Amino acid sequence: MKTEFPEKYITLGLKIAYYRRKAGFTQEYFAELIGKSVSFVGQVEGTGTVRGVSLETLFKIAQVLNVPPSKLLEDD
Secondary structure, X not given: OOOOOHHXXXXXXXXXHHHHHHOOXXXXXXXXXXXXXXXXXXXXXXXXXXXXXXXHHHHHHHHHHOOOHHHHXXXX
Protein backbone atom coordinates (compact mmCIF):
# COMPACT_ATOMS: atom_id res chain seq x y z
CA MET A 1 0.00 0.00 0.00
CA LYS A 2 1.37 3.40 -0.97
CA THR A 3 0.89 6.17 1.58
CA GLU A 4 2.41 9.47 2.59
CA PHE A 5 1.98 8.52 6.25
CA PRO A 6 3.45 5.04 6.85
CA GLU A 7 4.45 5.97 10.39
CA LYS A 8 0.80 6.69 11.26
CA TYR A 9 -0.27 3.22 10.09
CA ILE A 10 2.53 1.63 12.09
CA THR A 11 1.59 3.62 15.20
CA LEU A 12 -2.06 2.60 14.77
CA GLY A 13 -1.02 -1.05 14.55
CA LEU A 14 1.16 -0.79 17.64
CA LYS A 15 -1.70 0.80 19.59
CA ILE A 16 -4.09 -1.93 18.51
CA ALA A 17 -1.55 -4.55 19.60
CA TYR A 18 -1.06 -2.78 22.94
CA TYR A 19 -4.77 -2.61 23.76
CA ARG A 20 -5.33 -6.16 22.47
CA ARG A 21 -2.65 -7.53 24.81
CA LYS A 22 -3.94 -5.35 27.65
CA ALA A 23 -7.37 -6.97 27.14
CA GLY A 24 -5.72 -10.39 27.29
CA PHE A 25 -6.66 -11.37 23.72
CA THR A 26 -4.50 -13.50 21.46
CA GLN A 27 -4.33 -12.48 17.82
CA GLU A 28 -6.44 -15.54 16.98
CA TYR A 29 -9.21 -14.71 19.43
CA PHE A 30 -9.13 -11.01 18.56
CA ALA A 31 -9.44 -11.85 14.85
CA GLU A 32 -12.56 -13.88 15.62
CA LEU A 33 -14.06 -11.04 17.66
CA ILE A 34 -13.60 -8.49 14.88
CA GLY A 35 -14.53 -10.87 12.06
CA LYS A 36 -11.14 -10.78 10.35
CA SER A 37 -8.38 -13.29 9.68
CA VAL A 38 -5.34 -13.79 11.89
CA SER A 39 -3.27 -12.76 8.88
CA PHE A 40 -5.12 -9.43 8.74
CA VAL A 41 -4.47 -8.76 12.43
CA GLY A 42 -0.80 -9.66 12.01
CA GLN A 43 -0.46 -7.31 9.04
CA VAL A 44 -2.15 -4.43 10.86
CA GLU A 45 -0.09 -4.91 14.02
CA GLY A 46 3.18 -5.61 12.21
CA THR A 47 5.79 -2.88 11.89
CA GLY A 48 7.17 -4.20 8.61
CA THR A 49 4.00 -3.63 6.63
CA VAL A 50 1.56 -0.83 6.03
CA ARG A 51 -1.97 -2.22 6.17
CA GLY A 52 -4.95 0.12 6.19
CA VAL A 53 -8.25 -0.52 7.90
CA SER A 54 -11.68 0.76 6.99
CA LEU A 55 -13.55 3.00 9.40
CA GLU A 56 -16.03 0.17 9.93
CA THR A 57 -13.19 -2.11 11.02
CA LEU A 58 -11.62 0.61 13.15
CA PHE A 59 -14.94 1.12 14.96
CA LYS A 60 -15.30 -2.65 15.50
CA ILE A 61 -11.73 -2.89 16.84
CA ALA A 62 -12.35 0.00 19.24
CA GLN A 63 -15.64 -1.55 20.39
CA VAL A 64 -14.04 -4.95 21.06
CA LEU A 65 -11.10 -3.33 22.87
CA ASN A 66 -13.46 -1.04 24.80
CA VAL A 67 -11.60 2.13 23.85
CA PRO A 68 -12.80 5.20 21.93
CA PRO A 69 -11.75 5.03 18.25
CA SER A 70 -9.97 8.36 18.71
CA LYS A 71 -7.65 6.71 21.26
CA LEU A 72 -6.27 4.52 18.49
CA LEU A 73 -5.61 7.52 16.24
CA GLU A 74 -4.17 9.99 18.74
CA ASP A 75 -0.57 11.11 18.47
CA ASP A 76 1.10 10.53 21.79
